[in-house]
Amino acid sequence: MFAKACPSRPTLEHVTGRWGSLTMSALLDGPLRFNELRRRVDGVSEKMLSQTLHALERDGLVHRDAQPTNPPRVDYTLTPLGRDTAERLLALIQMLEARMPEVLAAQQAYDAR
Amino acid sequence: MFAKACPSRPTLEHVTGRWGSLTMSALLDGPLRFNELRRRVDGVSEKMLSQTLHALERDGLVHRDAQPTNPPRVDYTLTPLGRDTAERLLALIQMLEARMPEVLAAQQAYDAR
DNA sequence: CATTGCCACTTACTTTTCGTAAGCGTTTTC
DNA sequence: GAAAACGCTTACGAAAAGTAAGTGGCAATG
Numbered sequence: 001m002f003a004k005a006c007p008s009r010p011t012l013e014h015v016t017g018r019w020g021s022l023t024m025s026a027l028l029d030g031p032l033r034f035n036e037l038r039r040r041v042d043g044v045s046e047k048m049l050s051q052t053l054h055a056l057e058r059d060g061l062v063h064r065d066a067q068p069t070n071p072p073r074v075d076y077t078l079t080p081l082g083r084d085t086a087e088r089l090l091a092l093i094q095m096l097e098a099r100m101p102e103v104l105a106a107q108q109a110y111d112a113r
Numbered sequence: 114m115f116a117k118a119c120p121s122r123p124t125l126e127h128v129t130g131r132w133g134s135l136t137m138s139a140l141l142d143g144p145l146r147f148n149e150l151r152r153r154v155d156g157v158s159e160k161m162l163s164q165t166l167h168a169l170e171r172d173g174l175v176h177r178d179a180q181p182t183n184p185p186r187v188d189y190t191l192t193p194l195g196r197d198t199a200e201r202l203l204a205l206i207q208m209l210e211a212r213m214p215e216v217l218a219a220q221q222a223y224d225a226r
Numbered sequence: 227c228a229t230t231g232c233c234a235c236t237t238a239c240t241t242t243t244c245g246t247a248a249g250c251g252t253t254t255t256c
Numbered sequence: 257g258a259a260a261a262c263g264c265t266t267a268c269g270a271a272a273a274g275t276a277a278g279t280g281g282c283a284a285t286g
Contacts, residue, residue: 001206002135004156007217008210015209016129018244022115034263043117045245050264060219071253071262081215088205093114095197096128097121102194104120106173131273147234158274163235184233184282 014055015085019044023052024061024078024086025093031065031075061085127168128198132157136165137174137191137199138206144178144188174198 001008014020019041026032026040038049053076056062061082065075078086096103114121127133132154139145139153151162166189169175174195178188191199209216 001210002139002153002155008206008213011213011216012134012206012209013131015205016131016134018126018129021125021129026115035261040115042115045247046264047246047266048244051244058220058223059216060223061216066263071251072264074263081212084208084212085205088201088208092128092198092201092205093121093125095201096125097114099194099197100121100124103124103172103174107171110171110173148232158276159235160237160275161273164273179234185235187234 011059014052014059015061015089017052019048019052020056021089021093023049024056024082025090027062027076027078028083028086028090031077034074034076037076056082124172127165127172128174128202130165132161132165133169134202134206136162137169137195138203140175140189140191141196141199141203144190147187147189150189169195 001012015024022041022044023037026037032040034049034053037053038044038046041049044052053062053064057064060079063077063079063082065077067073067075114125128137135154135157136150139150145153147162147166150166151157151159154162157165166175166177170177173192176190176192176195178190180186180188
């Protein structure tokens with residue numbers, strides 16, 4: 001993984017990317033439709049969500065279930081691999097959130113210099 | 114965290130960013146100097162490594178120990194919070210690497226469509 | 227004793243990525 | 257019959273990242 005040409009690097013980037021991590025964590029609660037996801041992951045644009053989901057689907061982390069009805073209904077779900085990944089991501093996110101006071105204190109100390 | 118203006122988002126991005134995750138994982142083995150890190154994290158430029166380290170230092174995840182000798186010797190270490198974070202990151206990375214066959218298979222199936 | 231290379235960076239420039247905004251066709255809601 | 261929701265895609269400007277070169281001092285090589 002530390003090697004430049006490692007094939008797992010792109011996947012790691014999809015998973016840990018700004019929107020990848022939030023998207024996957026949001027899907028831990030259950031399947032969500034495109035616009036439901038967009039509302040949960042506050043700040044993501046339609047374009048970036050679309051891109052993110054395509055990448056995650058290609059990597060086998062997210063399953064896309066499109067029903068050819070009118071209007072189209074598209075549900076996104078985590079695959080088993082996706083769930084394992086998302087659980088770790090969410091744990092990391094929650095740990096960081098819990099310890100944000102430490103981070104903010106460090107930032108203030110740093111900026112005060 | 115899912116809120117747009119959440120103060121933990123920038124920190125999450127530093128931690129999970131392309132170079133942040135690899136840099137922190139590399140530091141789990143012990144303190145490293147700037148160029149040692151650069152050689153370990155294959156592909157990172159001096160500029161990006163410098164930027165990444167500054168951000169992580171400001172967030173209180175990495176400690177920078179610069180000795181004013183000649184030539185200057187600068188050691189980077191993980192703080193306790195940084196170590197907790199890096200352990201989770203490394204676990205995620207190793208899990209992904211172990212399951213890359215699944216990912217590659219999914220990619221091939223996707224591309225074949 | 228000149229050349230090369232290492233050390234830890236910073237700065238200018240180019241390329242890639244990202245975010246913003248609009249458009250698409252259909253279908254239910256008021 | 258006007259407006260909004262659905263799930264996207266496309267064009268364009270802005271921001272981030274990658275590339276390359278420069279800095280200044282010291283150590284070892286030739």
